[in-house]
Amino acid sequence: MEISGPRGTHDILPDESSLWYYIETNLRQMAELYGYSEVRLPIFEHTELFERGVGDSTDIVQKEMYTFEDRGKRSLTLRPEGTASCARAFIEHKVYNQAQPTKWYYIGPMFRYDRPQAGRYRQFHQFGVEAFGSQDPNVDAEVIAILVRIVEKLGIKNAELHLNTVGCPDCRPLYRERLLQYLTPFAGELCNDCQQRLNKNPLRVLDCKTTHCREVVKDHPTLHSYLCERCGQHFEQVKSMLSSYKVDFVLDSQLVRGLDYYTRTAFELLIPDLGAQAAVGGGGRYDGLIEECGGPPTPGIGFAMGLERLLLAARKQASQAWKISPVMEVFVAVADKEYDRDACLLLDRIRQAGIKADKDYLDRSLKAQMKYAGKNEARLVVVIGEDEIKNDCYILRDMKAKEQQDVPSSQIIDRIKSILVTS
Numbered sequence: 001m002e003i004s005g006p007r008g009t010h011d012i013l014p015d016e017s018s019l020w021y022y023i024e025t026n027l028r029q030m031a032e033l034y035g036y037s038e039v040r041l042p043i044f045e046h047t048e049l050f051e052r053g054v055g056d057s058t059d060i061v062q063k064e065m066y067t068f069e070d071r072g073k074r075s076l077t078l079r080p081e082g083t084a085s086c087a088r089a090f091i092e093h094k095v096y097n098q099a100q101p102t103k104w105y106y107i108g109p110m111f112r113y114d115r116p117q118a119g120r121y122r123q124f125h126q127f128g129v130e131a132f133g134s135q136d137p138n139v140d141a142e143v144i145a146i147l148v149r150i151v152e153k154l155g156i157k158n159a160e161l162h163l164n165t166v167g168c169p170d171c172r173p174l175y176r177e178r179l180l181q182y183l184t185p186f187a188g189e190l191c192n193d194c195q196q197r198l199n200k201n202p203l204r205v206l207d208c209k210t211t212h213c214r215e216v217v218k219d220h221p222t223l224h225s226y227l228c229e230r231c232g233q234h235f236e237q238v239k240s241m242l243s244s245y246k247v248d249f250v251l252d253s254q255l256v257r258g259l260d261y262y263t264r265t266a267f268e269l270l271i272p273d274l275g276a277q278a279a280v281g282g283g284g285r286y287d288g289l290i291e292e293c294g295g296p297p298t299p300g301i302g303f304a305m306g307l308e309r310l311l312l313a314a315r316k317q318a319s320q321a322w323k324i325s326p327v328m329e330v331f332v333a334v335a336d337k338e339y340d341r342d343a344c345l346l347l348d349r350i351r352q353a354g355i356k357a358d359k360d361y362l363d364r365s366l367k368a369q370m371k372y373a374g375k376n377e378a379r380l381v382v383v384i385g386e387d388e389i390k391n392d393c394y395i396l397r398d399m400k401a402k403e404q405q406d407v408p409s410s411q412i413i414d415r416i417k418s419i420l421v422t423s
């Protein structure tokens with residue numbers, strides 16, 4: 001019986017991987033432009049890291065983690081997100097002793113036991129940035145600008161930035177009380193998840209997606225009138241800087257985010273074209289996380305974006321001709337099997353000159369080799385036949401211009417290069 005991939009995973013075959021490569025290259029360039037360097041962290045961590053970092057009462061920790069016991073009876077978890085691992089590495093390597101801020105980015109697979117559907121997978125990929133060590137609201141604006149500009153650079157239109165503040169441990173408790181007072185009379189009407197959330201984290205009820213819960217919270221008191229002075233000033237500065245950067249945003253008092261570590265700024269970038277899974281990226285400030293994970297008090301802010309969703313949006317809008325480099329620049333064809341060894345040696349010369357090249361390995365006729373080269377979009381074909389061997393030259397066929405010429409063996413590499421440069 002055939003074995004298929006596990007539910008919620010997907011294969012990225014070569015046809016698609018060139019697009020991934022293109023997007024990842026753009027993401028890396030953008031992160032580096034803003035002063036972020038890449039970290040590569042493990043795919044599994046001690047389960048406790050996420051329980052403490054992401055939060056015990058979150059959906060991620062309660063329902064979505066791939067947790068297992070290893071042979072040494074340790075509880076390990078496939079990372080559901082990247083921020084907690086960055087915080088752990090920042091503390092473990094005492095990076096806080098270096099000049100701050102620390103600006104990191106990462107790209108890699110994440111794992112959540114979610115209900116799979118378009119744009120939602122159990123293994124998916126995130127690109128994320130994290131800036132540790134500064135409370136400056138201009139860092140918030142910088143981080144948000146990266147997210148928005150990536151999407152713009154990929155030619156994706158109609159993205160909507162939603163912005164909110166979730167306050168800090170000074171001002172949030174008072175608001176929590178007030179919100180609880182508002183929600184309690186409706187407790188029986190809330191969905192099962194929200195009934196649980198009501199006591200653990202009533203703010204999460206605000207961003208429940210079920211129609212009835214949305215109706216219930218319609219007239220909720222907003223945190224904005226309960227913010228402490230410092231949180232209020234911080235939020236004003238973030239908004240003002242974003243406006244100066246000409247980054248449009250929608251104030252969204254219901255945006256709470258599903259992870260417990262957030263303080264102050266919270267944001268999400270939505271692409272309505274994506275339907276139910278419209279959030280292409282999200283993030284916020286987490287000034288208590290490093291301390292929660294055992295490090296010295298250190299502020300932080302970051303975001304992560306889902307690459308599958310980014311690709312879906314890019315494809316849907318098809319607003320950009322993706323610049324994907326061809327797999328094959330030159331194909332070496334033989335008129336007869338007896339020149340196969342010459343073809344191998346020429347191929348080796350071409351590849352050593354840094355040009356992508358290939359040949360036939362299935363004993364095809366010359367006609368079939370030309371067809372194969374065409375299918376693989378080879379720009380040039382070099383043909384080796386009896387006359388060519390006798391005269392120490394090759395036929396060089398330009399598949400785009402549909403022209404061919406005889407080229408002496410000693411000049412073949414230069415001639416190939418000059419055609420490729422001008423194409």
Ligand code: HAM
Nearest residue numbers: 081083120121124279280281282283284302303304306
């Ligand atoms: P998050 O909102 O849980 O935040 O995930 C960020 C993005 O990952 C989402 O906006 C979405 O595009 C993508 N994503 C999440 N779950 C799935 C899934 N099951 N399938 C496909 N894509 C998915 C975080 O993970 C935070 N660590 C972000 C952050 C970084 N906050 C501060 N720094």
